[in-house]
Amino acid sequence: MTDADNLKRQAAAQALEYVRSGMKLGLGTGSTAKHLVDLLALRVNEGLEVVGVPTSEATRAQAESLGVPLGTLDEHPVLDLCIDGADEVGPDLTLIKGGGGALLREKIVASAAKQMIVIADASKKVEVLGTFPLPIEVVDFGVAAIRRGIDRAARNAGCHGLLTLRRRPDGHVFVTDQGHLILDAAYHSITNPQALAAELSNVPGVVEHGLFINLASRVILAGAGGVTVIDRA
Numbered sequence: 751m752t753d754a755d756n757l758k759r760q761a762a763a764q765a766l767e768y769v770r771s772g773m774k775l776g777l778g779t780g781s782t783a784k785h786l787v788d789l790l791a792l793r794v795n796e797g798l799e800v801v802g803v804p805t806s807e808a809t810r811a812q813a814e815s816l817g818v819p820l821g822t823l824d825e826h827p828v829l830d831l832c833i834d835g836a837d838e839v840g841p842d843l844t845l846i847k848g849g850g851g852a853l854l855r856e857k858i859v860a861s862a863a864k865q866m867i868v869i870a871d872a873s874k875k876v877e878v879l880g881t882f883p884l885p886i887e888v889v890d891f892g893v894a895a896i897r898r899g900i901d902r903a904a905r906n907a908g909c910h911g912l913l914t915l916r917r918r919p920d921g922h923v924f925v926t927d928q929g930h931l932i933l934d935a936a937y938h939s940i941t942n943p944q945a946l947a948a949e950l951s952n953v954p955g956v957v958e959h960g961l962f963i964n965l966a967s968r969v970i971l972a973g974a975g976g977v978t979v980i981d982r983a
């Protein structure tokens with residue numbers, strides 16, 4: 751396991767301390783969430799009783815293969831806790847998410863949870879969001895016009911930068927679990943995430959964006975110096 755992987759696993763292990771039998775749990779997506787599901791499965795095999803609601807087909811497949819009981823958000827519209835990774839953690843626990851392309855389901859699941867715990871290695875903590883390109887999920891219709899709408903909206907919030915259509919490693923266009931496309935926005939510095947989030951949400955064709963505001967209640971960061979838990983004020 752690499753050092754970074756080891757830190758991700760430490761953060762995931764710490765998050766499991768907050769999981770109790772009987773909980774309905776949102777299960778995140780990505781390499782850190784993958785550790786969480788691995789560790790959760792070990793606890794389930796020891797007798798922990800939970801129902802997981804996965805945020806992606808990848809997480810569903812992993813959890814299913816490990817024997818974690820799963821349900822849908824339609825069956826469990828209120829979750830006790832959601833545990834997920836993040837691409838950046840900014841001030842007031844604002845987040846950029848969607849590096850793995852699951853932002854839409856992740857935001858729906860996090861919004862349905864009474865509490866969201868974010869797990870990450872400490873390198874994800876930033877003073878200003880935006881070094882990580884902001885994923886913006888759009889419909890597959892009129893993408894050139896949607897891009898212009900996004901550019902206008904971003905300017906209104908003091909941001910500008912290149913939008914890149916996300917592709918898979920094999921060069922094919924990346925399509926989300928919900929059948930949409932992702933534009934990755936290289937804004938570099940998002941000084942007013944609330945304003946940008948509001949602007950982007952008003953662009954026709956934008957399904958969701960990767961700014962998570964007022965959703966994370968706790969962040970668990972694992973670094974060389976140990977594990978730090980930060981609660982939202």
Ligand SMILES: O=C(CO)[C@H](O)[C@H](O)COP(=O)(O)O
Pocket residue numbers: 778779780781782783834835836837846847848849850851852853856
């Ligand atoms: O938002 C996400 C997926 O859509 C992930 O949580 C985010 O990309 C972090 O991934 P990782 O744990 O692999 O660094």
